[in-house]
Amino acid sequence: MTVNKLMTFIFAAVLGTVATLASANSDQDQKIVDRIKPVGSVCISGEECAAAGGAAATASSGPRSGEQVYNTYCAACHGSGAMNSPKSGDTAVWDTRLAKGFDNTLANAINGLNLMPPKGTCGDCSDEELGNAIKFMAK
Numbered sequence: 001m002t003v004n005k006l007m008t009f010i011f012a013a014v015l016g017t018v019a020t021l022a023s024a025n026s027d028q029d030q031k032i033v034d035r036i037k038p039v040g041s042v043c044i045s046g047e048e049c050a051a052a053g054g055a056a057a058t059a060s061s062g063p064r065s066g067e068q069v070y071n072t073y074c075a076a077c078h079g080s081g082a083m084n085s086p087k088s089g090d091t092a093v094w095d096t097r098l099a100k101g102f103d104n105t106l107a108n109a110i111n112g113l114n115l116m117p118p119k120g121t122c123g124d125c126s127d128e129e130l131g132n133a134i135k136f137m138a139k
Helices: 003-036 066-078 091-098 102-111 127-138
Strands: none
Touching: 066 127, 091 102, 091 127, 102 127
16 A cells, blocks of 8 residues: 555544544534433514514403402512511501502502502502502402
8 A cells, every 4th residue: 555545544444533523522412412401591672583482472361350469469468567668458557558548558668668668569560450450458
């Protein structure tokens, strides 16, 4: 075998080995990519959400009722009077608070009061929904 043929044979063998390793690494890389890919995506209002599998969030049909907001976000404290919060249905306490004006009571709910953080535990409640919850608890 001549030197040129030997060099060509060695070059072909090395090239074949590298190609095989690259293919194996490519498969391994794809497995890694599959394992660490995002499990979800965020859709921004006004932008197409095709990346989310076409399942765009449905728009709310309107504000949640006071009862819905209360049961989901307020009942834990206002149901038991935890941390000295006014209990739902305790009309005497609510009448005292509402005597200062509904807007003042709503502002306290929006901004927080004493141990209650702003908006209680309902960070996505609108002012109207918080007002609905106050009306529900005060009756």
